[in-house]
Amino acid sequence: MxxxxxxxxxxxxxxxxxxxxxxxxxxxxxxxxxxxxxxxxxxxxxxxxxxxxxxxxxxxxxxxxxxxxxxxxxxxxxxxxxxxxxxxxxxxxxxxxxxxxxxxxxxxxxxxxxxxxxxxxxxxxxxxxxxxxxxxxxxxxxxxxxxxxxxxxxxxxxxxxxxxxxxxxxxxxxxxxxxxxxYRLELTPETRERFKVPEGLKLGAGKLKDITTRSLSKKEIVTQGETLRRLYNDAWAHKFNFVPMQDYEMAAMIKDIKPLLRPEHYVQIDQNGEPVAMAMVLPNLYDITGDLGGTPTPLGWTRFAWRLAFHRFKSARVILLGVTSKLRGTLLGALLPSLAITELMRRGQSLPYKWVELGWILETDTAMRNLAESLVPHPHKRHxxxxxxxxxxxxx
The missing domain is CATH 3.40.630.30 (Gcn5-related N-acetyltransferase (GNAT))
Structure with a gap:
């Protein structure tokens, strides 16, 4: 049968x-x-x-x-x-x-x-x-x-x-x-060596004597957030799919990421006191949550709180990098993204990160791709x- x-x-x-x-x-x-x-x-x-x-x-x-x-x-x-x-x-x-x-x-x-x-x-x-x-x-x-x-x-x-x-x-x-x-950039001693500022291009000295930098201040984070929003909107206005960020959106973002932030995570570059460039890195939340699942147990929440308090991150992501439109097409404008990243990495040597992700970067953004690919030849993710x-x- x-x-x-x-x-x-x-x-x-x-x-x-x-x-x-x-x-x-x-x-x-x-x-x-x-x-x-x-x-x-x-x-x-x-x-x-x-x-x-x-x-x-x-x-x-x-x-x-x-x-x-x-x-x-x-x-x-x-x-x-x-x-x-x-x-x-x-x-x-x-x-x-x-x-x-x-x-x-x-x-x-x-x-x-x-x-x-x-x-x-x-x-x-x-x-x-x-x-x-x-x-x-x-x-x-x-x-x-x-x-x-x-x-x-x-x-x-x-x-x-x-x-x-x-x-x-x-x-x-x-x-x-x-x-x-x-792009995934491994932070080895060799790669960190590449982030040394070339002779004659030190911020605040020589040819760049009118250029100064600021770090993140949690006491002034609301004011700095508004400066960041205006600079971001100006720097990214010509990018594909850009939508101007509203003040309440920035306030909400700052509220969400504030527990993750340290002074080393943000670099603002000023020219004669006016903001002209910025770079911001965020620690990778998955480093301290990835093994806890979507809904942690009480023990899982305890582990999360301890890891957050002691900054047990291994990686981070550069989420913002931009230069004011006033300097677009100038030699200084072309130089500032590299200087911002260099300053960010210099400050980040005190942090425990083993690698950082540069992205995302539009495939058609030749200038940013050239900067990234001078450090990492090929992207490791594509969206x-x-x-x-x-x-x-x-x-x-």
């Missing part, structure tokens, strides 16, 4: 908006359930993700319309996406471009297609003509789909995705508009942004 196997068809995919606190919790924690056990994936803290995504905590909600969606197969959530209409972005770009973000799904093309189609329809109903992404939840936050580097060490504020996701997005009619590169033109909504 021959056995006959029967297989029930998979439940259809249904995409529904997030409307309850219970679904919001599912949305925030979903990636660590989807990606558990995949090579290279390390779950972030749920608390960190809630700060990023909870409408009551995420400052981008003050100027953006955002709708979260979950994809379901039966009673099981299998994917998520955010549809984003950022009014500050529309104003700055002078074009009605919407965005998608927080795109995570089981590696199945039909789930990704259903999520993207839902986000597209939501945006088309708001007269959006093009969709770009992913960002979480703005270009000033986590950006891009990871397409290379899944097995690299995780880094703060850098999203992780399975390798298949890139192809699934492109199958839905999305074209690549930017690649975002990250990707996509765009798609939307046909008019039938509801419009």
């Amino acid at each position: 021959q056995c006959e196997a029967s297989f029930a068809p998979a439940p259809p995919i249904e995409v529904r908006p997030v409307t309850s606190q219970r679904d919001l919790q599912r949305f925030i924690t979903l990636p660590r359930h989807l990606y558990a056990g995949l090579p290279g994936y390390v779950a972030p803290f749920d608390l960190e993700q809630r700060t990023l995504l909870d409408p009551k905590k995420a400052s981008v909600y003050r100027h953006a319309e955002i709708q979260y969606f979950l994809a379901w197969q039966g009673n099981r959530p299998v994917g998520r996406i955010a549809a984003i209409l950022d009014h500050r972005a529309v104003e700055h770009w002078q074009e009605r471009i919407g965005q998608f973000g927080a795109l995570d799904a089981l590696p199945q093309p039909e789930i990704v297609a259903a999520l993207l189609q839902t986000a597209e329809e939501w945006l088309k109903a708001r007269q959006v003509t093009r969709i770009r992404g992913p960002v979480t939840l703005s270009g000033n936050g986590e950006s891009g789909t990871m397409v290379e580097g899944q097995l690299s060490a995780p880094m703060i504020a850098m999203p992780w995705h399975p390798p298949e996701l890139d192809g699934f997005i492109q199958r839905c009619g999305y074209e690549t508009v930017a690649n975002l590169l990250s 990707r942004l996509y765009e798609k033109t939307l046909s008019p909504s039938s509801e419009a």
Whole structure:
């Protein structure tokens, strides 16, 4: 007698908006359930993700319309996406471009297609003509789909995705508009030697006598944060996908990262007392949370607090590097990024970092790539942004 196997068809995919606190919790924690056990994936803290995504905590909600969606197969959530209409972005770009973000799904093309189609329809109903992404939840936050580097060490504020996701997005009619590169710089005695300031280029002396530097002061961090925001907005205004950072966004960021910061983490370069360049590094939160899971036990929280108090980090990320537009195209303007990095690394010799990540850097930003690749020949991670033109909504 021959056995006959029967297989029930998979439940259809249904995409529904997030409307309850219970679904919001599912949305925030979903990636660590989807990606558990995949090579290279390390779950972030749920608390960190809630700060990023909870409408009551995420400052981008003050100027953006955002709708979260979950994809379901039966009673099981299998994917998520955010549809984003950022009014500050529309104003700055002078074009009605919407965005998608927080795109995570089981590696199945039909789930990704259903999520993207839902986000597209939501945006088309708001007269959006093009969709770009992913960002979480703005270009000033986590950006891009990871397409290379899944097995690299995780880094703060850098999203992780399975390798298949890139192809699934492109199958839905999305074209690549930017690649975002990250470089891993090992801080060996040999590399640190390269950060010595060349003779005659010492800040505050000789040809650079009108150039001075400032460090981070926790007593003045609010004022320094506003200076940083203005300088960042000026320095990055010409970059692709840039959206001006609002004062309340900077205040929220400073509040979130203040427990991680030390004076050595920030370099501000002034010319005759006026800020002209900056560089900022953040310790890699994954170094002290990576083995604790998304929801630590009481013992896990104790370990986290001890590691944070004693700065038990092994790596860090240069998250900001920019020069005022007033010096763009000048010799000093070309020199300042290298000097800022050099000063940052010089100060960082007292910190325990074994390597730093430079990134992300736009693949088309030749000047920054040349600076990074003078230290590290090749990027170790690549994230990707996509765009798609939307046909008019039938509801419009």
